Amino acid sequence: MKWSVDLKGTLSPLSILGAFFQKPNTIAYPAVKKESVVGYRGFHTNVLADCIGCANCQDVCMNDAIDMIKVDAEYNEKNSSQCIPRIDYGRCCWCSLCTDVCPPDSLKLEEDYLNVTNNANDFLYMPKDK
Amino acid sequence: MEEGFLLEQKTLEGDLNSETSHQSSVDFLMNWFRKRSIFVLAYGTGCGAIEMPPTFTSRYDAERLGIRGAATPRQADVIIVSGYCSYKTLRRIIRTYEQMSNPKYVLALGSCTVNGGMYWDSYNTIKKLEDYLPVDMYVNGCMPRPESILEGFIELQKEIGAGKASSWQKYEENHEFYRKNQEAVLGEKVEPSYEADWYLYEGGL
């Protein structure tokens, strides 16, 4: 490696010092939260009054993440199997194919996505009813 | 609203008063030191590694919370298993994990570490990380956002501060169980065997 005087190359990087006078772009996470985006693919929600228990979501899921289970709840009277989906978040990839194929459009994704736990068995998720 | 340094301090100290009753003051002090300086091993084991740069650089700036990268396992406190883990990587992760000095913690990102995730039917990835390494914290997502990763670190810090995160002790105690599982997927023997001093001496440290 040979050394040559390169005045521009030596001085121009110093322009980075200008950043001292700029506002930081940091999002101070736990206190300041970024605005959630409309249509973000987060947790599932399922309107029980609309769900017809057709298991289309289970069929399209390539990760085998959806179980159709019976719970103690009031079903839609059109719900022919009286089952509703439960999602295993140890499998899900949030591709939202399940919401695309849902005939009554009851399964949806919401903006919330935070789930941190030290127990790996906490990842079976019952979609919120809303 | 408070801003900057004070705000981060508050986040870190928010849980101070709640969990201290059962700790002696030495323990409390040790845990306080530990949770305030978390060095994360620079090892991107899977997809989730792509969200690590935003977490550690200026946008989300994990260093505000005392979290920063470390180049070698000897200096690191936390190893992040960022998603799926093929057999070949698992061997390296085990080796790296055993080289890290106590106390050490494992943070698992994404669906793949919980129940196989997208690669549940793949012939070359493990499905449940907890069979092979003790995991302190799981973070939800495929892949988790930087906010989720930060949240995982904050929860981990809380557990460390309360003296609850002790997975490395679990690894020592159940070493045979973990070794058996590891060798079942990796072949006959996990080479090289890093049965360091704390495995051999009774009582560990």
Next chain:
Amino acid sequence: MENKHITIFHGPQHPGITGNMSVELDLIGETIQKATTHVGYLHRGFEKLVERRTVIQAFTIVCRICVPEPDPNEANFAAAVEELAGIEISERSKYIRVMVLELSRLAAQFLWLAGQSGSIGLYAVGQWAIADRDLILDLFEELTGARVYHMYIYPGGVRRDLPEGFLERVSKLLSYMKKRLKDYDDIFINNSSFKNRAIGVGIISKEEALANGYVGQVLRGCGIAADVRKDAPYLIYGDLDFEVPTELGGDVYARALVRRAEMDQSVHILEQVVEKMPEGEIMVKMPAHRKFKLPKDDTWVKVESARGEFAYYMAGDGTEKIRRMQVRGPSLVHAYTLLENLLVGAELSDVALIMNSLGICPPEIER
């Protein structure tokens, strides 16, 4: 004095590696005598998994093949399926695809900027570059609903229409980028500490580059204007005005200059796309996933990713499943044929520099 060989592993656990891979180096002193690449730490068997899934199910998994830049995979997959099934997509979805591809190229170049500067210790550049990349990811989040794995380019079109005011936000970002990219010239490209490290390191000759099938910046850095967007235009690239930047040096610095010029070109393309974006449908009608069948036929499609030509071979067999999907990323040949030769005679401290300038990305080598 006797020469002593040392063998060390550079990676997989190493801050100066471009992913989960490793290079076994045989050294005398600081000079590399022999280099052997090892991959497979990220092998998930994509090509097997795709065979087990229906076409629509397989579409969600392909974006995981290349982590820093998932969109070329989606575009390739969609293009291959459309060609086999004979689907013609709408004009608007073509424009949206080009926009997504160019945004992702830009994002990947920022990631390269961070890696390349980090490999010689200029960490401040990395801090800026990753933050600027995040601005692009914010746009992606708004458009597709996810930051990194978008799963957006769907066989038959794209999955969502542009949100309201999205194009204005893109042009706002572009005008910011135009100003911002000049800062990177000052602090990194023209930086004498980068120049001194990069000029004359990792030189590839033109003949070798042509004969061995290298792609992307490696070719363009030796003065060959190879770019799939010009050579075999796909989507709407034939109608757009852009240049293929080339340099003659063939070294790390030449490749850096090429990449920097490509960022300008990406911004230029995006401006045209935003201006010309037509109205219309975004998706043709697709049958249900169990009924969507591919004929017994095969095809070969390619797009230009941020690191060069990214190609897929796809064969259908008359059922709803894909018979075979072969991924040919730019890194396969670069990581073996090129890197193993290029590192011989180089210094140990230049390994990270050279690897970053080739843009080697392990997940697409082993799939």
Next chain:
Amino acid sequence: MFKTIKSNFATADVEVKRQDLYKVVIKYDRLSALIDFLYNNYTYKILNAITCTDWIEEGHFALTYLITTEDRSNTFMIQTLVGREDTKVESFSKKFKQAQIMERDLHEMYGIDFIGNDNLKELSLENWVHTPPLRREFDTLEFVNEHLTFREGREDNVDVKAETKRLRALKKAQKEADKKAKEAADASALKENEDGK
């Protein structure tokens, strides 16, 4: 060009798939000659990829060599069929340097032997002793079930089709029972009426 290829090498016509993509199917013993022909007489000088498709029903592998012109404007797909068992294929690693790594990949995934390739070590797998994974007879889910375990807690999954059928049958039975009861009630009412008369 097409005419020469057809008369000298191919078993069928050259297929023009796209403006930039031609495909030809040839017998294996003419492969090397065709690649040489294209290399020497035209500008097809870059080997882009080698891929393999497993047609297990028909009992052969379809090896596809993708060769591109120097200006990258055209790609030739040369497909040749070889047997599935103990496949031995001539290596192109002397002619094209990059073929070495592609053949190594195929050797690992399909178990094809490339004669003349001096490095066919494991590429992405480690200590693999089972069937080469991309062969069709290798069932990856079966392999996973045999060697690994999934997380418990998901056994309460209900087979929706069976459940729907059961519920429907139940409903039908209920309806019929109702109907019968009603009929019986009607009949008894009628009888009572008659009796009353």
